Amino acid sequence: MRSLRTGSSLAALVTGAALLFTAPAAHAADSPLRDLAAARGKVIGTAVTGAKLTGTYGDIAGSQFSSLTPGNAMKWGTVEPTQGSFNWTEADQIVAFAQAHNQQVRGHTLVWHNQNPSWLTNGSWTPTQLSGLLQNHISTEVGRYKGKIAAWDVVNEPFNEDGTYRSTLWYDNLGADYIANALTWAHAADPGAKLYINDYNVEGVGAKSTALYNLVKDLKSRGVPIDGVGLQAHLVLGQVPATLQQNIQRFADLGVDVAITELDVRMALPADSAKLAQQAADFKSVVAACAAVTRCAGVTVWGFTDSDSWVPSTFPGYGAATPYDENYAPKPAYFGIAQALGGTTTTPPPPTGACSATYSVTSQWNTGFTGQVTIACSGASLSSWKANWTFGAGQKITQSWNATCAQSGTAVSCANAPYNGSVPDGSSVSFGFNGSWSGSNPVPTVTLG
Numbered sequence: 001m002r003s004l005r006t007g008s009s010l011a012a013l014v015t016g017a018a019l020l021f022t023a024p025a026a027h028a029a030d031s032p033l034r035d036l037a038a039a040r041g042k043v044i045g046t047a048v049t050g051a052k053l054t055g056t057y058g059d060i061a062g063s064q065f066s067s068l069t070p071g072n073a074m075k076w077g078t079v080e081p082t083q084g085s086f087n088w089t090e091a092d093q094i095v096a097f098a099q100a101h102n103q104q105v106r107g108h109t110l111v112w113h114n115q116n117p118s119w120l121t122n123g124s125w126t127p128t129q130l131s132g133l134l135q136n137h138i139s140t141e142v143g144r145y146k147g148k149i150a151a152w153d154v155v156n157e158p159f160n161e162d163g164t165y166r167s168t169l170w171y172d173n174l175g176a177d178y179i180a181n182a183l184t185w186a187h188a189a190d191p192g193a194k195l196y197i198n199d200y201n202v203e204g205v206g207a208k209s210t211a212l213y214n215l216v217k218d219l220k221s222r223g224v225p226i227d228g229v230g231l232q233a234h235l236v237l238g239q240v241p242a243t244l245q246q247n248i249q250r251f252a253d254l255g256v257d258v259a260i261t262e263l264d265v266r267m268a269l270p271a272d273s274a275k276l277a278q279q280a281a282d283f284k285s286v287v288a289a290c291a292a293v294t295r296c297a298g299v300t301v302w303g304f305t306d307s308d309s310w311v312p313s314t315f316p317g318y319g320a321a322t323p324y325d326e327n328y329a330p331k332p333a334y335f336g337i338a339q340a341l342g343g344t345t346t347t348p349p350p351p352t353g354a355c356s357a358t359y360s361v362t363s364q365w366n367t368g369f370t371g372q373v374t375i376a377c378s379g380a381s382l383s384s385w386k387a388n389w390t391f392g393a394g395q396k397i398t399q400s401w402n403a404t405c406a407q408s409g410t411a412v413s414c415a416n417a418p419y420n421g422s423v424p425d426g427s428s429v430s431f432g433f434n435g436s437w438s439g440s441n442p443v444p445t446v447t448l449g
Ligand code: 9MR
Pocket: 071, 072, 114, 115, 156, 232, 262, 310
């Protein structure tokens, strides 16, 4: 039996009982998404979890995206768990990672009804005290990152579905002007940051987005510093609103920027090829709508991998909502994004089962580095393996563990150790090596054979 899939560098050769795969490493398109986006004057971002920014997750976050949004690290409950005692560890880490990778940071979020510290929500405050706490919070956090944040989601999710104000700690005690005040305080703390109001179910024209439109119009007429609106875009498969581009355009015409801030497209599990193709079309149409409007600054996905998504725990039975699968292989949705940004890579047939190898540099010093290759199988398995790659900049392997590696010129071939040849469906094995480098140390594409 022989099956060969081409067009994506993903080819599966099945011979008798043995499975031989060549599979893409993490970086799959001809140009990274961030380069495609930059060529169109757009930003492409992802929400991230600070602790995961190493290995393959870090490689993809750093190479494919031009903006990072801390998924949780900058929320009030995270940064001030006890009143007056701050924890900036994860937020600082994400900002440092972004700076090291020449990325923007989208600050998220300053005023919300969720993920507030319990000392705040359980306290009993007069409106004056509450207003003072909010001002202090905004001044402290925005001030800490002054000059390092491209845009802040200052106010998050202020509206109900019918366009009335959501009843929250803020609205109930301070009235609607908590929004104008929050923007004014944020502007005072960092006049260079773009200030946004961010909400969900405001992607198409409707009661909720019209309430947001009217609010922005009112704020602008009053001279309140408002630079943009964030359309979160937590979408359901096949349900991109038909009026998305029209809605983006009407905000642009009002004189504010627009950003798609939290894009994901969830589907009923299990995923199949038809759903993944629909998802690719959905991601493509959202990114294309942004690309078509000059004042749409860009698109951020809410997690780039299905292994780092809020969807499965919030919507049981739903998932697969992001552009990369749980093993960091790009899904058709990835190519949908790339195409909307002018990329030429065609959508690959969705893999029905594959083993793939991902290469990462886990540490690096002036002349040497430590690398790791992880071989992961999903819907397939291996009983033995060889991982092959070509070094592009004269790197040399000096030592390896959990595999036997041989290098001839630039070609490296690493075979499994006696104890780790078996990679059952749904599992992975890793091996490591030390090498030398000089000049540059680019990540090669690993093929399995
Ligand atoms: O992705 C975030 C998840 O890890 C948190 O548990 C959740 C708590 O509400 O918040 C998620 O992010 C939300 C974002 O901050 C605002 N818009 C909706 C997002 C998904 O819930």
